[in-house]
Amino acid sequence: MKRRRCIRCVLAVLLGVTVLVGALLVVLLTTEPGGRWLLARVQTARPAQLRYARFEGRLLGPLTLHELTWSGGGVEVAVARLHWDWHPLALLHGQLDLGDLRLEELRLTLPTDDRPPAPELMPEMPPPPLPVRLRSLEVAGFELRQGATGWRLDSISLAGALDAAGVQLELGRLQHGPLAVELSGRLAAAAPHALTVQLRWQAELPGLGALAGEGKLAGDLTELRLETRLTAPLALHVDGTVQPAQGPRFDLVGEWNELRWPLDDASQARSSTGRFRLSGSADDYQLALSGPLELTGVPALDLDLAATGNRASLQAQQLSARFEAGSLVLAGHLSWSPRLEFSCEIQGQHIDPARFHPDWPGELSLAGRLVGTAPETPDGAWHYRGQLEQLQGTLRGFPLSASGGAQLAGEVLDLDDIRLNSGVNRLELSGRLADVIDLSLAIQAPDLSSLLPGLAGSLVGAGRLSGTWTEPRLQGDFSGQGLAWQDQGLARFMVRASWAGEDEGQLQVNGDGLRSGALRLERVEAELRGGLSRHELDLRLRDAAGHQLLLAAAGGWQEEAWKGELRDLLLAGDPVGRWQLAAAVPLTLALDQLETGAFSLSGPDGASLAGEGRWHRDAGVEARARLQGLRALRFSPWLPEGMELGGVFAGQLEIRGASGSLQGDGRLAWDDAVLVAALENESPLRLPLSETAADFSLSPDSVGMHLSCGLPLDGSLQAELSVATAGNGASPLRGRLTARLPDISLLAGFLSRAAGLTGEFTLDAELGGTTSAPQWAGDARLNGLAARLPELGLFLTEGWLRLAATAGEAPRIEGAVRSGEGELRVEGQFNPGPGFAWPLSLRLTGDNLMVADLPEARVWASPDLRLERLGAVWHLDGRVRVPQARFALEDLPHEVVRRSADEVLVGTDSAVANGKGNGSFRMRLQLDLGEDVQLHGFGLTSRLTGSVQAKADEGLTTLDGQLNLVDGRYDAYGQRLVIEQGRLIFTGPATDPGLDLRATRPLPDSAVKPYLHVRGHGRAPRVTVSSEPPLPEADALAYLLTGRALNRAGQQEGSAMAEAALAMGVSRAEPWLRQLGAKFGFDTLEVQSTTGAWGKSAVAVGTYLNPDVYLGYAAGLFDPGGAMLLRLRLSERLELETRAGTQSSADVFYRFERK
Template sequence: MNRRTTAFVLLGVLAALCGALVFLVATTTGARWSLALAGTALRGDLRVERVSGRLLGPLELDGVRYRSGAGAVAIRRLVLEWRPRALFRNTVHITRLTLDGVSVRLPGAHPGPSRATAPAALHPPVTLIVDEASVRGLTVRRGAAAPLHLDEIVLHARAGPRRIRITRLHVRAPRGALTVTGTLALRRPFPVDLRLRWTLRLKDHPPVEGTGRIHGTLMRLAFEQRVTGALRMRLHGRIDEPLGARRWRAEVRLPALDPQQWNPDWPRATITARLRAQGVGADFRLTGTAGVAPADAPKVRARFHLAHRNGRWRLAPLVATAPGGRRITVDGTWNASSGAARGRLRARWNRLAWPIAGTPVYTSRSGNLEVEGTPGDYRFRLAFRLGGRRIPAGDWRASGRGDRNGLLLQNLAANLLDGRVSGSGSATWRPRRDLDLNLHAADLDPGARWPEWPGKLSADVHLSGRLRDGRLQARLHIASLRGTLRDYPVRGDLQGGVDGRGLTLPRFAVRVGDARVWASGAVGMRWALRWRVRAPHLAALLPGASGDLSAEGSLRGVRAAPIATASLRAGDVRIGSAAAKAFDARIEIGIRDDQPVHVAITAEDLRSGAFHATRAGLTVTGTAARQDWNAKLVTPTLRAAIDATGGWSGARWRGRLKRAEWVPEHGTPWRLAGGVPITLGGGAVKMGRACWRGGDGRLCAAVQGRRGGGWRVTMQARRLPLAAFDPLLVDDARLSGTLDADARLDSTAAGILTGAARLRAGPGLLRYPAAAGGGRIGYRAIVAHLRLRPDTLQGRLDLALADGDSLGADLTLGARGARGPWRRRALRGTVRANFRHLAWIGLLFPQMQKVHGNLKADLRLAGRARHPVLTGRAALTDAGAELPALGIRLTELQIRAHGTGANAVTVTGGARSGKGRLAISGAARPGPGGRWDARLRVTGNDFEAVDLPSARAWISPALDLRIAGRDLHLSGTVRMPRASLDLRMPRSAVHASPDVVIVGAARPATPPTAWRIHARLRLVLGDRVRFRAHGFEGGITGRVLAIDEPGKPTLGQGELKIVDGIYKAYGQELKIVQGRLLFAGGPIDDPGLDLESVRQVGDVTAGIRVRGTVKRPKLTLFSTPPLSQSDILSYFLLGRPVDQASAAQGAALSNAATSLGLGGANLLLGRLGSLLDLQEAQIESGGIPTTPAPPTVPGPPPGVANAGTSSATSGPSASLVLGKYLSPRLYVQYTTSLFQPGNIFRVRYKLSRRWSMVTETGVESGIDFLYMIER
C-alpha cells in the first residue's frame, strides 16, 4: 500500500471516528447507545425508560434505574444542560441539572475503616462549575431504618484546582431547611470555612432557627451554633483529627426557656441548662446541670453524668433537688456491646409533691424503683409512700416482670387506711392491648383519712379491659363489699363497664344500716338508668344528718334528648346546718322542645343558720320550649313570691319576670312595677331595667353582659328604708332612716373594670337591745363615694353622729397610668375619728356592756396595697366596760397605737379588774395579702378574771402572742394562785336523762374560725384553789401544759393533785386519800386517773380505786381485812355488811352495783347488735314494771338510747333490751329482766307522721295510740 492510500485510509478512519463521536453526542440515538455502553461498563444494572435530547445538551432521561448488589437508585426524570465548549478550557460547566423523584436504597451499615489519611493535596482533572443543580423529592433508605425524606436540594458551586466554593447549598425537608455557604481548600492542611443557617419546624410548636459556622482544617475543626426563636441555645466545640482519632469536645448553654412557648397548657417556668461533653468517636463523657424555676414555686436543680464506651452506657447519677428536702436520684447502666442488650435502672426519691407550685395534691414521702434485664425479659420492684389531699396516705409495694409484649404484676401490696390491699394483674400491648387486675382490700378504715367516716371495710375488686379498633372495653366488679361504717353494717356489690357504645351499670347496690342505695342501667345511644335511695335514718348515709329520706329516679330516652325524672320525700331531715320538717320534690325534665318539664318542690319549716322559713316552694310547668315558673317563700317576718315565664331557644333561656315581691310582716311591701325581660345562657345574661316600689321608696337595677365581651350592672335607690337591712344587724338591732344610692359597674372584654357609686343616708337612729348594752345612736348623715378607673380606685366615707362624734376616711389606690396587679399599686389615704360616746361598742362586741371612754384616731396610709405603711396615732383613753359573762368590771382601760412609718405599729395598753392589773405591749406589721404579723406580750398580777356566784378566780399571766397571717402562736404561763369554783346544781334543778332526745333541737356546732391556733400554755394552780361539784369538795393544785395544734386534739402534759378531798354519795362522806389527774401527752379531756377513796368502820377499811382514764375509768374494790365484793361495797356505802342491810338499803346497794357494772356489758351488746343488724341492744337499769306504765317510743336509730322503763320492785333491777326495725314503719322490742322473772314484748306501728300505735304484751297487756307533737 502506497503512502497516498495509507493517508486516505487513516483519513477515512478518522472521519469515521469523528462521525461516530458526532453520532453519539449529537443525536438522540447516539445518546441511547452511549447510555447502553455506560451500563455495560458499570458494575451493575442500568436501565433508562426514555431518552430525549443529546449528550451535547439538553438531555432528558425518564425512568432511570440502577442496581448494584443491595444498593439501588431510581430517578423519575433527569434534565441536563451544559456547555461542551468549556471542555476546551479544561472545564465542565453545568448550567442546569435537575433530578426529580429520586429514590436511593443503601445497603445496611457495615464497619468501615476507623481512620483515614488525608493526601497532601487533591488534584481534580478539570474545573467544575455548577450554575444550578437541584434534586426534588429525594428518599434515602438504609436497611430497616426509617427512611429520610428531603423535599429539595439546590446547589450553586465551583470546584477549581485549589478550592471548592459553595455559593449556596439549600436543603429543604418536611420539617425544616438548611442553607450552607463557604469554601473548602484542596491542599494541605485543607482549610474549611462554612456558614450555616437552618430552620426546624415542629408540629404544634413554634419554629426554631439557628445560625452557625464550621471552620478550621482537617486537623482541627471548630464549630459554633446559635439557636434562636422559641428555643434559645448556644453550642460550641471542636474536633481534633476528624479523619483520624476524632477527638472532640462540646459545650451547650440554654440560658432561658419558657415551656409555655411550646405548649400554653404547660405551667409557666424558666428552664436553664449547661452541658459539657468530650470523647473520641462514638465514646464520650457528658456532665450537665439544669434548673427549672416555676413562676410560683421553688426552683428545681439537677445535675447528671452520662458516659458511653464501646456500646456500654452509664448514668452515674442524675440528682434533682428542690427546697424542702425534695430529691430524686437516678442511676443505671446499659450494655449493648455484645449479644442482647441488658440494663439496670435505679431511682430513689424523697418528699416529692405535685404540683410543685401551691398546695400539693399528691405527695410521696419516699420511694424507690429498680428495673433490671433486657427489653425481652426484665424484672422490676417498686416501693413508695403515696398520699395527698385527694387520696389517703399509704405504703405501696409492687414487683413483677415484663417483655416487649406486656407486663406481669406478680405482687401488689399496700398498707393504707389502717388496713391492707393486695393483688396481682397483667397488661399486654402486643399483639393486643389487654388489662387484668385483681385486688383484695381488708379492714380499710376511711376514718383514718376522713374522721367523720370511721369504719372497717373489705372488698374484692376485679378490673379488666381491652382496646379493640380504637374502642375501650372495660369491666369493673367490686364484690363482697362488707364491714362497718360509722358503726353501721355495710354490704354492697357494684358492677360497671365501658364499651364502644357507652357506659353500663348492671348492678349498684349498697346497704348501710337500714339505708339502701340501688342503681342499674346503661348510658349510650339510649339512656336507660334507674336509681333508688331508701334511708329511714339518714344518719346512716350522711354524718351529722338525721331524718327519713326516700328517693328514686330515672334517666331514659335517646342520647340526644334524654328525660330525667326524680321524686324525693324527706321528713324531719337535717343536713349540716340546714333542716326541714318536711321536704317533697317531684321532677321531670326533658331537653327537646316538645318534651315535658315539671318541677314541684315544697319544704316546710326550713332552717339554715339564722335563716328560717315556715314554707318554701318552687313550681315549674310546661315544656323545654316554654315554662311557667312560680316560687314562694314564707318566713315569720316576710312573704316573697316570684312569677316568670319563658323557654329555651337554642342555648339561651329567654323569658319575662312577671312578678317579684316581698312583703314584710311589719313594714312596707315591695312589688315589681311592670314586667322585665330576661335572657340567660349561651355565655350571656341580660335583665332589663327592673324597678320595685315600696311606699315612697324605689329600687331599680339592670344587668347586661356576655362571656368574652363587656357587661354592665346599674342600680338606683331613692328613699330606700334602712329598716330593710335590720335582719343583717346583730342582736336584733334596729335602724331607721332612708338611703339614696346610685351605682354603676362596667367591664370591658379584656376584663378591665370601671364604675362609680354614691350613697347618702340620714338622718336616722340605730337602736340596739339591752343584750348589747341598750340604747340608741342618732346620726345626721352617712355619705360614701366610690370611683373605679382602670388605673385608680378612690373612696371616701363621712359619718356624722348626732352627738358630735364623727368618722372620716378617704382612700386612693393606684395612680394615673398605673398598671399591674392592684396589690402592687401605690396606696394613700387618711382616717380620722373622734368618739366621746362608746356605748355602741356593745353592739359589735356583745360580751362588753356599759362601755365608756374616748376614742381618737388620726392615721395616714402610704406604701402599697400589699405592703401598707401606717403613720399616726390612735388611742382609747379613760375607758371602762363590764363583762357580764365573767362578772367583772374593767377600769382604767386604755389602748394606744402609734404608727412610726417604719412599716410597724407599736401597741401598748392595760386594764384593771379588782385589785389586779393586766398590761399589753408589742408591735404589729402589715404583711402581704392584707394580713398582719404581730408580736404581743401580756402580763398581769392578781387580775380578777372571773367574779360569779359559782366561780371566782384571780390570775397572773405571762404570755407571748405571735400572729403570722392566719397562724396564732400562744405560749407562756398562767398562774392561778387562788380560785373558788362551785359547780353544784341547785336542788330545784331537773336533770335531763341521758336517753332524752329533743327532736328538732339545734345541735351544738363548732363555730368556724379563720385562725390556725398553735398553743403551748402552762397552767399553774396555787394552794388556794378550791373546787365543789356534784358531791365533791376539795382543793386542786399542780400544773398542766396544754399543747394545741391545728386539726389535732389538744394535748396535756403534767399532773393535778386533789388535796383534802371529800366525796358525798349515798348519804355518806367519803374521804379521798389519794387523788391525781395524770396528763401524759394524750388528749387533755381524757387524763389518766389515780384515785382512792376509803371508809373506816371499826376494824374494817373499805375503799374504791379508780384507774384508767376519765372516758374509760376502771373501778376496783378493796378492803382490810379482805372481804367479798358485795360486803366491801356494803361497808363502803352503808357501814355494815350486806346481810345486815334493810330491804330499802339492799335495793339501793343493788342499784349502785348495777351502775358500777353495766358499762362493759353495754359496750359488748352494742358490738353484738351491730353484727346482728339490731337497732337496739343494751342493758338498762330498771326492771320490768309491775304496774302498767305509759309505753315509751321504741326503736331509736342506732346510737340513740331508748327511754328506760321504770321499776317499782325492791330487788336488783336491770333489763336486757333488744329491738329491730322490720320496716320503716314497724318496730319490735323485747325486754327481759336479769334479776327477776318477767318480760315484755312491744310492737310500734307508725300510722302517719304524728300518729303511732303501740301494743304491749308481758306483765300486763294493752294498746295505746300516741299523738306526737315535736318541736
C-alpha cells in the same frame, strides 16, 4: 557543537518552564487572587458538585470560604462559613497536618432511601499515604436531615489523628442545649477493627434536674462490650454486649437503685431497686423487667414484665402487679406503625380497695378489656372501646357486682348495658350520647350508704333522655328520703318530669329539709309547665326562720334566647321585711345578653326599690337602681343586744359601659342617723350622727368609695377607698381613714362598768398594698383618759393609748394608765388580715398598782402579763405579785343556806359554775402573795402568804399551789383559837382546795393542850379534835371549849359542846352526845332523822319523870323551830302522845303483837 548548543537550549527551556511553573504555583498557592482563580477553575470543571460564594485568604492557609456547598451520590453538604488554617510544611516531614478547621452552620442531607445498601462486613481500612493529624475541628451549628426528619447539635469539637494503625480520637465534645457529651477513643484499621470509646455526659433538663453519667465501649466490630452508669440524681447501671455486624444484635442488662419520678423530692413513683434485660435485634427483641414500685395513693406492689417487640410493635405476654391485698395481670399489644393502637386484657384477683382508700374495705375480682386506636389523620379522633366482663366481691361489707361496656368514637359515647349491684341497691344505664341522644337510667337504691362512704338516704326512680341537645325529650320519676352528703342534705324530695320538646310538658321538684353549708331551707317547690317555646315557672323557697322567696315567670325560647316576663317576686322575712314586685317585668336571657325592664319592689314601712338594666356582650351594661325609705331600725338585730339604729336609708346607683370600660356612680345616705343604747336603770343613750353618707364611683381602672359622718361634740369620721380593677391577680389599694372625737364621755353609756369617762380620740391612717396583702400606715391616739370603776372603787387617771402602723410592718400598740400610786403599761402589736380574728400580742406590766379599793378589799398588785390571740383562741401568761392587800369580810348570817355541790343554777353555764370556762381561752398565771396580805372576817384574823398557778385549758380552770395562814387567830364556839398551822392546797378546781389546818386553845394553867384539826377538801371538810397528852375525843372537845375536863363541865357548857359536836358532823357527834347525856343525867341526847316523831332532823333531849311519863325537847338542825313532847303510857298497849311547837298535835297509839 551544534548538538551541544541544542542541549543547552533544551535545558534552558526546561529550566525556564520549571521556574515559570514554580512561580505560577507560588502565585496560585500563596496569593488570594491565585487561590480564587484556581478554585474558579475547579468550580467550572465540576459546577454541580462544588460551589461557594466568596473566597478569602490563601490555599496554603489560612483560607475562608463563604456559602460552600457540595453534592454527590445523593448526599448534600452546605456550610455557611469555612475557615481552615493548615500546615503545609509538615508534608516535608511526611505528615499531613490539617491544623485548625472551623465550620459554621454545617448541614448534612442524606438520601431518603428507606433501606440503604448493606455495608461490606468489616471492610479493611486502607492505610493513608501519609499520617494525618487534625489539631482541632470546631462546628458551630450542625444539622443532619433525611427526608422530613432532622437532628441538630449546637456545637461539635474534635481533635485526633489517622495513620496506618487506625483512627485516634483525642478529644471530642458534643453540645446541644443543656446536654453535653465528652468522648475519646481509638479504632484500629485492621479487621476486626478493635474499638475503645470512653464518654462522660451531663444535662440540666426541665422537670428532671441535673443528670450525669459515664460509659465505656470496648471490643471490636464483631462484639462490643458496653458499660454505662447514670451517677446523678440516681444510680442506674447498664452492662451488655452489642454485635454491630449482626444487624446489630444486643444483649443488655440493667439495674437501678432509688429510681423515682419525677426526679425531684415531690416524686409520685418510686422503686427502691430493680433489674431489666433487653436482648435481640431491632427486628426481634425480648424485654424482661422486675422490681418493686411505690405510687402515691397506691399500696406498694411488685412488677414483672415479659414482652417481645420489633421496629413497629411491642407485645406484652404478661405484666403482673402483685401487692399485699391482691394482684393484677395484664396482657396486651402496642403498635406504632403504621399508626398508634393498643389493646389490653386485665385480670384482677383478691383486691382489697382499702389499700387504696381506708373507707373502702373489701375483696374484689375483675376481668375486662380495653382497646384504643389513634386517628388516621391529624384532625381525626381517637377510638376507645372498653368492656368490663366481670366485677364481683364485697365492698364495705356489702356484696358488689358490675358489668357493662362503653365505646367512645370522637364525640359519640355508647353505653352498653351497664349494671351495678351493691347490697340492696341496683343501677342500670344504657344508651348513646351524641348529636342524637338516647339514654335510659333506672335506679333502685333503698340504702345509699352502701354505695358511697358518707352518703346516706334512699333513691328510687327511672328516666329516659332522648331527642337532641336543642330539642331534648325527658321522661322520669325520681324520689328520695334522708339524702345526706358531707354538709349537704335533703330530708325528702320528688322529681317528676314529662318533657317532650315543643309539646306540652311538666317538670315538678318538691323537697323538704334542704341544707347546704350555712343554707337551711325548710321547703322547696318548683314547677315548670309547657313546652320550649312557651312555659311557666313557679318557685317557692322557705326556711325555718320564716324567710321565704316566691317567684313566678313565663316565657319561652325564641331565636337562641329566653324571652318572657317576671310576673311576681316576693321576698319576706326579718330583718329586711316584706318586699314584693309591684308589676310584671319583661325579661330576656341569653348567652350574650340579659335585659330586664323597669321594675319596682315595695318594701316595709313605705320603702321601695326600683330600677332597670340591660347587658349585651358587645354593647356592655346599662343599669340603674334607686332605694327610698328603708328604716335603719330593721338592721338593729345585727347589733349587740341593747343597741339599735335610728334613721332612714336612701340611695341610688347607676352603671354603664362595655366590658373593660365600665363607669358608674352611686350614693347611700343615712338620714336622721342615730345610734341608741339601752342603759340599766337609766334613759337610753342616743348618739346622733349628722350628714352620714357614702358615695361610690366606678371607672375602667378603679372602684372608689367616700364615707363621711358627723359625730357628736364636733367630732367627725371620713373614709376614702380606691381599688384598682385593671390587670389580673391582687388589685392595688389606696385609701385613708380619719376620725376625731374631742370628748369620749358619750361612750360611757356603752361601758356599763365605767363612769366618769373622759378623753380625746383621734385617728389618721392610710391604706395601701393589694386586696390580698393590704398595708396600713398611720396612728390612732386616745389622750387624757380618765374613768371611774365603781365596782372596784378605782379611779383611773393620766391614761393614754396609741396604735401606730408603718406600711409593711405589724401595727404597734402602746399606752399607760395610773391607778393609785402605780401605773399600768401596755405594749404590743397585732397583724390585720381577712376577717376579724387578727393575731394579737400584748404585754401588760405595772408596779404597786391599785386593783381594788373597797371597804371589804384593798389590793395592790404588780402584774407582768402577756396576752395573745392566735386564731380564735386567747392566751394569757405571766405573773402577778400582790405585795399588799387588806380583806375585811363580814360574817355570813347564821340563816344563810350554802349552795350544794350538786346544785344547778338555772340560766347559768354549769361548766363555768364548776370551774369550766370557755374553751377559746387559755391561761397560765402565777399569783404570788407578799408578806403584807391581811385577812379579817368569818372570825378569822391572819396573814396570807404563798403562791398559786392558775390554768385554763380546754374549758377547765384549775389552781395549783399553796396558800399559808400565818399568825392566825380564829374565833369559834365562843373561844379564840390560835392557828399553829394553816394551809390551803390547790391541785384542781379553785372551789375545792385541800385543807390542812391545826388550831389550839392556849391553857396556861393546864397540862392539857387541845387541838382542832380541819382536813380534807373545801367541799367536804373533816373536823376532828385531839389533845396532848392524848385524851378521848369528848374530853378533848371539852378542853377545847371549856378549858377543863368533861366531868367538870356545867349543863350550859354541855349545850355548847353539843352544838360544836354537831358542827363537826352528825355521824361523829352521836357518841359524844351519848356521853354528854350520861354526864348531865338525860335519858336521851341524840340526833333524830326526818322519819322520827319530831318531824325533821333534830337534836333531841329528854328524861323519864317516872316509868310511864316521858318529857322531851327537840331543836331542828336546819330550821330555828323547836317542839315539846309529852308521852303518857296508859296501859301496856295504849299510849297518848302530845306535841307543842310551831305546829301542835295529839296522837293515840295502840300496840299489838303477833307471834
